[in-house]
Amino acid sequence: MxxxxxxxxxxxxxxxxxxxxxxxxxxxxxxxxxxxxxxxxxxxxxxxxxxxxxxxxxxxxxxxxxxxxxxxxxxxxxxxxxxxxxxxxxxxxxxxxQSGPSSWDDDTFDVHFAFFARTDAQTRVRILEGRRNRLEERLEGVRVALARTRERVDKYTLALQQHGLESVEREVRWLNELIDTERSGAGHDAVAPPRSRPRRSQRRQHPIK
Amino acid sequence: MxxxxxxxxxxxxxxxxxxxxxxxxxxxxxxxxxxxxxxxxxxxxxxxxxxxxxxxxxxxxxxxxxxxxxxxxxxxxxxxxxxxxxxxxxxxxxxxxQSGPSSWDDDTFDVHFAFFARTDAQTRVRILEGRRNRLEERLEGVRVALARTRERVDKYTLALQQHGLESVEREVRWLNELIDTERSGAGHDAVAPPRSRPRRSQRRQHPIK
DNA sequence: GTTAGCATGTAAGGAGTTACATGATTTT
DNA sequence: AAAATCATGTAACTCCTTACATGCTAAC
Missing domain, CATH: 1.10.10.10 (Winged helix-like DNA-binding domain superfamily/Winged helix DNA-binding domain)
Structure with missing residues (x-):
């Protein structure tokens, strides 16, 4: 309630x-x-x-x-x-x-993120990964739709879809960087990212749900 | 009604x-x-x-x-x-x-843009410029807010605001490219962008309202 | 003396969502 | 025989906005 x-x-x-x-x-x-x-x-x-x-x-x-x-x-x-x-x-x-699906939504994620300084390190990573996985699911759907309709749509529709796609891809990269920073600075609170460029893990950490 | x-x-x-x-x-x-x-x-x-x-x-x-x-x-x-x-x-x-303020909103702009192929060339440019100016207004506000609170907020809040800022900046660049393409291909419909890199006009075309 | 900012609130309504109700057809 | 997909619709609810109502204080 x-x-x-x-x-x-x-x-x-x-x-x-x-x-x-x-x-x-x-x-x-x-x-x-x-x-x-x-x-x-x-x-x-x-x-x-x-x-x-x-x-x-x-x-x-x-x-x-x-x-x-x-x-x-x-x-x-x-x-x-x-x-x-x-x-x-x-x-x-x-x-x-909370680190469940409710914290991965568009609206809710921002608020959770804004208070990350007071959030447990494990929870931070879980939320970031949940958000990233949610966006990647979406990305898959949009890519499929784009492939199905490509060349059948006019250049404006194409440009719109492509721009949307790139925006989401950009956000995924941002999340991946944050996840890497969290992982390398694991256990500690508020430290600078390490000097060596951290490698990105590409596979899914959790099977979505 | x-x-x-x-x-x-x-x-x-x-x-x-x-x-x-x-x-x-x-x-x-x-x-x-x-x-x-x-x-x-x-x-x-x-x-x-x-x-x-x-x-x-x-x-x-x-x-x-x-x-x-x-x-x-x-x-x-x-x-x-x-x-x-x-x-x-x-x-x-x-x-x-329609090329007034109602076509510059977040929701509405996408729909207008999706049907640009059936939209008059002048209207296209007016909508693109209106949208860009609206975003630049916003950008100004966010930049001011960021400058006022910078260093007083934790790194997560800062990262969130910075990411939001860059997203909007990216969209403005996208719109500027589209406007340039429209201007250089003026009068014609659906042509490839010219071989020479078109110059970006930086000043506002319309005084907002 | 009027505009701008401070300060709290309500009523009406807009733009959607989720969950439900119903049922046929095709695929596995 | 179960599950997925096709197909239309309604009721209740959510979250938010706009516009209104009210009034004080500071600055120009």
């Missing part, structure tokens, strides 16, 4: 883990974290906060939340600073530990 | 322009046309067809639509082959001629 907006939930929880914040600031931080174009709207964020509050994962930080006290020095409109509860921290830890 | 699913509407109309088809086949063709991963579901396609039918843009092709005649040679379940009506052709032509 309460599965909706898993990606957004995780982003909010992860950012509140760093420091308590109010909604307006949270929105900017989420946009910066995953800033590749999509802009989170208040119509999404505030209902999400409300739900997290209901579920007891976050709570208002009464020391920082200012009510509209007219005599106070700090003017500003009443704002609600939220902080993580113990349950919230626990729930976030659970989300971080 | 009737604005919903503009991208899907256009894809369906464009494919039916080639040849009459029934829903099941249409789904596969749409997936092949824009096959970069997302798979169109029946829950989207059939309601869309129904609406296009209501609006008189498509009609059942009675010569090919087989009712469940039990005595017939061709067994198979009753299937409904749709064809474009005159209004449908007209509407598709209007969609093809």
């Amino acid at each position: 309460a599965k909706r907006g898993a990606a957004l939930d995780m982003a909010v929880l992860g950012l509140l883990h760093e420091a308590p914040m109010h909604g307006y600031e949270l929105r900017k931080r989420v946009n910066a974290l995953l800033g590749w174009g999509r802009v989170l709207s208040y119509g999404t964020l505030y209902p999400c906060l409300k739900q997290l509050l209901r579920n007891g994962l976050i709570a208002p930080d009464t020391t920082q939340t200012l009510s509209g006290s007219p005599g106070g020095i700090t003017g500003r409109r009443a704002r609600i600073v939220y902080k993580l509860t113990a349950e919230g921290k626990e729930h976030f830890a659970q989300l971080l530990a | 009737a604005k919903r699913g503009a991208a899907l509407d256009m894809a369906v109309l464009g494919l039916l322009h080639e040849a009459p088809m029934h829903g099941y086949e249409l789904r596969k063709r749409v997936n092949a046309l824009l096959g970069w991963g997302r798979v169109l579901s029946y829950g989207t396609l059939y309601p869309c067809l129904k609406q296009l039918l209501r609006n008189g843009l498509i009609a059942p092709d009675t010569t090919q639509t087989l009712s469940g005649s039990p005595g017939g040679i061709t067994g198979r379940r009753a299937r409904i082959v749709y064809k474009l009506t005159a209004e449908g052709k007209e509407h598709f032509a209007q969609l093809l001629a």
Whole structure:
């Protein structure tokens, strides 16, 4: 239950883990974290906060939340600073530990990746490989489709499909580099990649599912 | 009115322009046309067809639509082959001629591009430039955000943002190449790019809006 | 004194998905 | 006889956006 907006939930929880914040600031931080174009709207964020509050994962930080006290020095409109509860921290830890199919989706992967610094090394590799395998499956499908229809389609359709193909191929290479870095720096946290060009393992590590 | 699913509407109309088809086949063709991963579901396609039918843009092709005649040679379940009506052709032509902001969106651009072979040369360039300018705006925003937070974020967040940035930069280069090809082959339809490396024009052609 | 930024929220709706319901035909 | 593929459709639900409603403070 309460599965909706898993990606957004995780982003909010992860950012509140760093420091308590109010909604307006949270929105900017989420946009910066995953800033590749999509802009989170208040119509999404505030209902999400409300739900997290209901579920007891976050709570208002009464020391920082200012009510509209007219005599106070700090003017500003009443704002609600939220902080993580113990349950919230626990729930976030659970989300971080997930490495199943749900963490390989387009939307979800980015959020998981953004919090990799707080993710267990083994989980990191599992997520990266899962994501890569998912993309390679897709690639296979697109390549087949391209081969079947090649020369029967106009140059624009071809260019579009080819560009899409290359984009995914590029992402797979990126993931492979990250996986190699993780493997060579295994066990340690946050180190520079080794001086020798690491060899890429080409076979699948896991049989997909 | 009737604005919903503009991208899907256009894809369906464009494919039916080639040849009459029934829903099941249409789904596969749409997936092949824009096959970069997302798979169109029946829950989207059939309601869309129904609406296009209501609006008189498509009609059942009675010569090919087989009712469940039990005595017939061709067994198979009753299937409904749709064809474009005159209004449908007209509407598709209007969609093809659009070069405003709506054709620069992530979803919509692909569909417009896929039918470029049937699009006027001037419109093609306008759409390509609009799309490129939109991406460059975005790029500016992301670069600013990256500069503000650089060194304050961990290496994973940085890697994510950098990868996103490079993806968009790559798409901009792709668009610039296409624009150059269009410009040098101006007026003509479907010719190979010229032997001399065309120079890239770097300044904005249109002042955004 | 008005524009821009800070701050929180709701209502309506758009664009899809998944899961279900149904059933024929072809391949293994 | 089971599984895959062909074929059409609906209901419920998800996740998100736009537009609205409200009002305060700072800067120009």
